[in-house]
Amino acid sequence: MTRTEYNQRVITRKKRSILIKGSLGIAAFLMFASIVGHIDSDVYAGIHSVKGTVSASGNYILDENGKAYDVSGFQSGSEVTVKLDKQGNILSVVSK
Missing domain, CATH: 1.20.5 (Single alpha-helices involved in coiled-coils or other helix-helix interfaces)
Known part of the structure; x- marks a missing residue:
């Protein structure tokens, strides 16, 4: 070469x-x-999300401000993420 x-x-x-x-x-x-x-x-x-653990009754989660969001149908104790619009209406609920 x-x-x-x-x-x-x-x-x-x-x-x-x-x-x-x-x-x-x-x-x-x-x-x-x-x-x-x-x-x-x-x-x-204005879309934001809130993470939390489903309550013992399995009906809601609480965010850090003390607001409760309905997550009926999820097993109690499971970690979920709730996607909200700017008025606080639930857009989607996702479980880990």
């Missing part, structure tokens, strides 16, 4: 490396932007 052939291979490897690193950087940026955009739209709409 001559010196010029070796130099051509080095240049090809460098270009490939730059292309791969650039592609990974762009993909990471787009993933970050999509996550932040989704969070911002939820905050703008």
Whole structure:
């Protein structure tokens, strides 16, 4: 292998490396932007969530402000996340 052939291979490897690193950087940026955009739209709409443990009766959870939310149908003692709109209406209930 001559010196010029070796130099051509080095240049090809460098270009490939730059292309791969650039592609990974762009993909990471787009993933970050999509996550932040989704969070911002939820905050703008007033959507928030409350986590808690279902009471012994299995009918409600209490948030840190003392408000009770109806989670009928979930087993008592299970951890749940309640998604609320800005008026406090329940949008969804998810169990861990």
